[in-house]
Amino acid sequence: MSPPDLKTRGRWPPPVGPRVAIVGSRRPSPYGEAVAEQLGLELARAGVIVISGLAMGIDAAAHRGALNGGGVTVAVMGTGIDVIYPAAHAVLADAILAGGGALVSQFPDGTAPRRHNFPARNYTMAALADLVVVVEAAEGSGALITAEAALDLHKEVMAVPGSIFSPLSIGTHALLRDGAGLVQNARDVLAALNLGAEVLDDPLATPTHLGFKLPGERDGIVAHLSDVLALNAADIARKLQLPIAEVLGRLTALELDGAVRRHQGGYVRALRRGKERA
Amino acid sequence: MLGSVDSCVLIGLEARPVHVEADIGRGQVAFILVGLAATTVKEARERVRSAIKNSGLEFPSRRLTVNLAPAEMRKEGTGLDLPMAVAIALARAGKPPPPRSAFLGELALDGSVRHVDGVLVAARGLMLLGYERVFVPAVDAAEATLVDRLEVIPCVSLSAVVNHLLGAEAIPPAASGRPDNVVASSSSEHDLADVHGQEEAKRALEVAAAGGHHLLLSGPPGAGKTMLARCMPGILPPLELAEALDVAQVRSLLGELPREGPLDWSRPFRSPHHGVSMAGLIGGGSGLALPGEISRAHNGVLFLDELAEFQTPVLQALRQPLEAGRVSITRSGGSVTYPARFTMVAATNPCPCGWSGDAVRACRCTVAAVDTYQRRLSGPLLDRIDLQVAVRRVELEKLGGEAHAEGSASVRKRVVAARGRQHERQGCLNAQLKPARLRQVAGLAPASRRALERWGVQRGMTARGFHRAWRVALTSADLDGSEQIEEHHVLEALGFRLQDVAA
Numbered sequence: 001m002s003p004p005d006l007k008t009r010g011r012w013p014p015p016v017g018p019r020v021a022i023v024g025s026r027r028p029s030p031y032g033e034a035v036a037e038q039l040g041l042e043l044a045r046a047g048v049i050v051i052s053g054l055a056m057g058i059d060a061a062a063h064r065g066a067l068n069g070g071g072v073t074v075a076v077m078g079t080g081i082d083v084i085y086p087a088a089h090a091v092l093a094d095a096i097l098a099g100g101g102a103l104v105s106q107f108p109d110g111t112a113p114r115r116h117n118f119p120a121r122n123y124t125m126a127a128l129a130d131l132v133v134v135v136e137a138a139e140g141s142g143a144l145i146t147a148e149a150a151l152d153l154h155k156e157v158m159a160v161p162g163s164i165f166s167p168l169s170i171g172t173h174a175l176l177r178d179g180a181g182l183v184q185n186a187r188d189v190l191a192a193l194n195l196g197a198e199v200l201d202d203p204l205a206t207p208t209h210l211g212f213k214l215p216g217e218r219d220g221i222v223a224h225l226s227d228v229l230a231l232n233a234a235d236i237a238r239k240l241q242l243p244i245a246e247v248l249g250r251l252t253a254l255e256l257d258g259a260v261r262r263h264q265g266g267y268v269r270a271l272r273r274g275k276e277r278a
Numbered sequence: 279m280l281g282s283v284d285s286c287v288l289i290g291l292e293a294r295p296v297h298v299e300a301d302i303g304r305g306q307v308a309f310i311l312v313g314l315a316a317t318t319v320k321e322a323r324e325r326v327r328s329a330i331k332n333s334g335l336e337f338p339s340r341r342l343t344v345n346l347a348p349a350e351m352r353k354e355g356t357g358l359d360l361p362m363a364v365a366i367a368l369a370r371a372g373k374p375p376p377p378r379s380a381f382l383g384e385l386a387l388d389g390s391v392r393h394v395d396g397v398l399v400a401a402r403g404l405m406l407l408g409y410e411r412v413f414v415p416a417v418d419a420a421e422a423t424l425v426d427r428l429e430v431i432p433c434v435s436l437s438a439v440v441n442h443l444l445g446a447e448a449i450p451p452a453a454s455g456r457p458d459n460v461v462a463s464s465s466s467e468h469d470l471a472d473v474h475g476q477e478e479a480k481r482a483l484e485v486a487a488a489g490g491h492h493l494l495l496s497g498p499p500g501a502g503k504t505m506l507a508r509c510m511p512g513i514l515p516p517l518e519l520a521e522a523l524d525v526a527q528v529r530s531l532l533g534e535l536p537r538e539g540p541l542d543w544s545r546p547f548r549s550p551h552h553g554v555s556m557a558g559l560i561g562g563g564s565g566l567a568l569p570g571e572i573s574r575a576h577n578g579v580l581f582l583d584e585l586a587e588f589q590t591p592v593l594q595a596l597r598q599p600l601e602a603g604r605v606s607i608t609r610s611g612g613s614v615t616y617p618a619r620f621t622m623v624a625a626t627n628p629c630p631c632g633w634s635g636d637a638v639r640a641c642r643c644t645v646a647a648v649d650t651y652q653r654r655l656s657g658p659l660l661d662r663i664d665l666q667v668a669v670r671r672v673e674l675e676k677l678g679g680e681a682h683a684e685g686s687a688s689v690r691k692r693v694v695a696a697r698g699r700q701h702e703r704q705g706c707l708n709a710q711l712k713p714a715r716l717r718q719v720a721g722l723a724p725a726s727r728r729a730l731e732r733w734g735v736q737r738g739m740t741a742r743g744f745h746r747a748w749r750v751a752l753t754s755a756d757l758d759g760s761e762q763i764e765e766h767h768v769l770e771a772l773g774f775r776l777q778d779v780a781a
Contacts, residue, residue, distance in 0.1 A: 026645050027634075056645055086645075138640050167640045232670050233773070234477035244477040245754065249769035256732055256769075262776070264634065265497065265668025 006124075007081040007109070010102035014049050014072055018193045021051040021125050021150075023143040024058030024135035025168055030263055031228040032136030032168060034271040035160050036061035037068075039133065042186030044071020046195065051076060051129050053121065054089055054096075054103070058135045058143070063092055066099075073101045076128060078121035080111035104128075119145050126150040131192060133183055134159045137171030144171050147180070156192055158183045163228040221250055222259055222269055230266025279303075281369030284380040285361035286404055287353050288396045289566060290614025291527055293403020295380075297347040298358065300365035305341035313346030316354040316565075325385045326363045333389035333437040338370060352611065354565060356384035357394040360413065360433065367440045376443060379411040380404045389436040397421045398530035398540070401428060402523075411451075413439060421530055421540050423455035424523060455540070468508040471685035475672040479506050482667040482774055483623075484689050487513045488696035489753030490707035492600065492622040492662065494585070496776065497669030498639075499632045503625035506669065507581045508547070510623055512686035514579070515694045516543040521577045524617055528569050528576060546578030548620075552587040560595050565611035572599050575620035585624040586654045593659055596622075600662045603710065619710075624663065626655060636671060664709065664746045666776035696756040708753045713745045720752045725765040733772050747771045 006012075020043055022036055040050050040062040050066035052059040054075035066073035073096055079085045081103060084093050093103060106124050107117060122142055126132055126149035134157070137143040147157045158181035162169030176182060181192050224239055225231055237247040251267055254260040261270045279302045286293040309323050330337045344362055346353055360383030368375060382400055384392040397414050401422035404412055411429040414422045419432035430452040433439050441447045470480055479495060483506060486493040495503040517525060522541050529535045550559055550571040557563060561570035572580060582588065599605040603619035628634040629648040634641035643651075660666070700707055704719050711719070722730065730751075734744055748763075750771035755763045 027641075232478055232668065234475055234479075237477055238475075244481045245757075245770050246766065248478065248481070248773040249766040252733075252769040252773040253729075253765075256729065256736065256772075265628065265670055265776075 006104045006106055008102055008104045009081055010097040011072075011100055012102045012104065014074055014102060015100075017047050017049050017072075018131070018195065019049045019051055019074075019129045020189060020193070021129035021132045021146065022058065022062035022135060023052060023122075023125065023132060023146045024137055024172075025141055025143065026055050026057040026059070028057045028061070028136045029162075029166060029168055029228045030261055030268050030271060031162065032058060032160075033061045034227075036135045037065035039135070039160075039183070039186055039189065040065025040071075040073070041069035043189060044069030044073065046186065046190055047071070048190075048193070048195075049074060049101075051125060053078065053125060054085070054093065056086060056089075060089065060092060062135075063096060066101075067095055070099075072099060074128070075101070075103045076121055076125040077103060077105040078107070078118040079105065079113050080107050080109045081105040082109050083112060085113045118142055122146040123149040126153055126155060129155065131156040131158065131189065133189060134172050134175055134180070136160070136162060136166075136168040137175075138167050139170045141171050144175070147175055156181060158189060158192060160184075163226065166228045168228075221247070222254060225260060225267055225269040227269045227271050230263040230268050232266040236267070279369045279372055281365045281367070281371075281373065281375070283361045283365050283368065283375045284409070285358055285382055286380060286400050286407075287351070287355060287357070288399055288403070288531065289612060290616060291399055291531065292614075293400050293407065294351060295404075295407055296351075296353060296358065296361075298361040298365045298381075299345045299347065300362065300369040301343045301345075302338045302366075302369050303341050303343070307339050308341050310341070310343045311346075312343065313349045314352050315346060315358075316352060318356055319346070319353050319358055322356065322359045322362055322385075325359055325387060326366070328387040329359070329385040329389040329436050330363055330366065332387060333435065333440070335367060335437065335440060336370070338366070342366065354611070355394065356392075357382045357396075357400070359383060359385040360391055360415075360436070360439070363436050364413075364439060364443065367436075368443065371444055373444065376411070378409050379413065380409045381413045381439075383413070383415045383433055385436060391415045391433040391435060391439075393417050393533070395533035396531045398424060398523075398535065399527050401425045401430070402527065404428070417537060419452045420455050420537060421526070421535055423452050424526065424541060426454075426456060468505065468512060469686045470509045470513065470689055471683045473502060473505055473509065473683060476502060476506060476669060479667050479669050480684075480689075482665045483510060484513065484693060485750060485753050485757065485774070486510070486621060486623070486665050487689075488693045488708075488757050489664075489700070489749065490621055490709035491664035491750060491753065492709070493624070494660070494663045494666040494776075495623070495625045495669050496628055496666065497625075498627065498634075498636045498671055501669040501671045503669050504581075504583060507549075507579070507583075507623040507625060509686060510579045510581075510621070511545045511547045513689045513693050514545045514621075515690065515697060517545060517577060525577055528573050528616065531569060532574075546575050546620075547581065548575040548578070549581040549583060552582070552584045554588070554592065556589075556592050556595055559592055560599070560605055561607045561614075561616055563609065565609060567607035567609045567614050567616075569616045570605075572596070572605060572618040572620060573616040576617045578620055580620040580622050582622065582624040585626040586651055590654065593654075597658055597662060622663070628652075628668075661740060661742055661746075664750050665774040667774055668776060692757055695759070696753065699756045699759075700753075708749045708756070711749060711752075716745060716748060716752070720748070720755075720763055722748070722763055722768075723765070726751065726763050726768045729765055729768045729772070733775075737775075739775075743775070747775060750774060 036058045044066040050073040052062040122145045132150040159172040159175040282299040361381040397418035398421040413431045416432035422430040599618040606615045629643045633639045751767040754767040
C-alpha cells in the first residue's frame, strides 16, 4: 500500500537518510520523556531524520530532542496541515520548519482533530519511517497502532523497556516479548539500521553507556525515589522513619535544586542529561 | 384611646426597631393596618382579631387603626402579631407601654403564641438597642436567654401576656441560658486514627486547622478524601462562646435551632452537594436574602466534594467570601451581610475518570479532557487555596496493618496551642493576616526569604501566592512552637503548593 497524497509544509521530501519514527504516550513519565528527548537528539546527531506526530508527551520530546541535536525532524499530523494541534505546539511547529524539517498531513485543509483520524495518521507515520521506536505506551495506546502498521509494512519495530510497575510500560513490554528490538540507547537503533561501526557488542553485557547520569546524592531521599513511578511524601517518610513535615521540606528543597520533580501527585527523581552535568 | 408597644423586624442579622401603635376611635367599624406591611403582616389582621376574641378579651367594635412605624420601612414576618394584639389591648385598657420592653411572636387563632424564626438574632439586636426585657414565644425563650443583660418573658398565650401587663398575674422571667463555661465535649465521629496512611494529607489537615487555611485534596476515587475532610472538625478546638453565638444566630434565622440546648459547641461541618445553586451556597431568596451554606459553615468547615463539578458561576461567587470572611447579598428587599468565615476543604479528582496518577489503574481520559477539567479549577480560585495536597490510594494490604496512627485528640492539642500563639501575637488566625501585618509580625530570616523568592521566580508565583506561602510557613512555625520562620517551614509550605507545579 502506498502512502496517500500528502500535503506538506517545509522541505519535502526530506534530505536522504534513514528515517526513524519515535512514538509513545501523550502523558509519559518523566523517564519516558527524557528517553524520547535523548533518543531524538542522538539519532539526529547521527544523521537520522526523526519522525513523530507533533502530539504532547513523547512526540514533542522526540521533536525537541532532534532539534536540539541540530537535526531534521518531520511531524506527521492528524489534522489538516493548517491546523496545529495541540495549539500550544505552534512554536514547536515553527521550530521544525526553521530547522529544515517538514509538516505533513494526509487530511484536507481545515480538518479538526478527530479521534478516528489518528489511527490513519499513525499508519502513515509507519509508512514514512524505516523503523519505529516505541518509548512508552500503555495498553491500547495509539503508539501500538503505529507499531502494528510498521509490522504490516515489514518495517522494524523497537521498544524501550521501563519499570514493571508502570502502566506506561505494559505496551512496550508486550512488544519486546513479541520480538521487538530492545532499545537501551541510540546505538541500538543505529545498529538496527546497519549504521555505526562498533555496534552490537555482547547484548548481555552491562551497557557501558546508559545515556543518563543520576543526580548527585546530596540528600538520602533521592536514593529512595524512582525515575518512573511517583512516590508520595508519606511513603518516603514511612520508609525513612522521618516526620512528614521534615520530608516535605526536604523534598521541596530538592525540587528547588532541580533534583526531584513532581509527577502525578508524587515525587520522582529528575533525570538530567549526562553532558549537562559534565 | 391610644396604645403602643415596641417590636422589631430583622434585616439579615440586624434588628430594626418597629413601634406598633393602636388607636381606637370613632367612626365606621373597621380594622385598618398601615405602615408598609408585607403580605404576611397584612394577614396578621385576621389572626389578631380571632386571637383577641378567643382569648376572652373584647375586640373593639369601633374604628381601629394600627400603625407600624417607621412607615417607610417594609415589614415582613409574622413576629408582629403579638405586639399588635398587645398594643390593641393596652389601648383598650388605657395603659402606657411597659418601659424598655419589646414583643415578638406569632399568634394562633386560639390566642396561643407560636414560634417565629430568628428570636436569638432579634433578642441580641434589641439588647444592643437598649431594651431590657423581651416578650418572646415560650417555645423560643431558650434562644433569647442566651443573650446577656436581657430579661426574657416566655409567652404561652395572649391572655397570659395581657394579664401580666395589667398586673393580674405576672409571668416569671425565664432563667438565663447563658453557660458560664464551655463544656468541651466536641467529639467527632471521625477520628484521624481511623485513617490509614495519608500522612501528607493529615499533616495538611493539621496545618489547615491550625492556621485557618483553605485546603484542596486531589486524588482518585476511594482515596479517602471525604474521610479526611470529615476528620477536620475533630481536630479543631470547640467553639468559644462568642463563636457559638454567631453560629446559633445564623441557625436561629433559619429556624433550625433545637428548642432544648440551642447552643452547640462543635464546629459546623457543611457539605453541600455539587449541584447546589448560587442561592443555596452563597445565600439568597426573594425579598431579603437568607444565609446560604457558606454562612452556615461560619466558624466551621465547608466541605466541597467534587469541586470541579460545581457550576462555574457558583465557584466564582466563592471568591469574595473566601477573601473577606463575610458575604453581602442584595435582593429586592435590601442588602444584607452574613458572616462566612469558614475553613474550606475541597476535594477533586485529578481528571474526569479519576484515575490519573494512580499506580495501578490507567486513566482513560483524553489529554484535552484532563486539561478542560483542570482548567475549570485553575486561576483565581486555586490561588486562594493555601494548601493543596495529592491524596493517593492506600494499597489494600496496607489497610490491614499499621493501626497506630495518631488520633485526633493529640493533633488537636497541637492545633489549639498553635492557635493560642496566633491569638496572643496578632488577635486572629494566620490565614486572616493582611500582608502589611504579616510583614510586621512574621519577619523572614534571609534563608527563608531566599527559598520563597527562588520558588517565586522558578514557578511564576503571584504576589498573592507569595503571601499565602508565607502565612502557611508561619503556621508551620507556630505548630513547631518556633519564634522564627525557619527555612524548613517555608519549604514545607511550598511543598503544599501543587498549583505551581504545572509550569
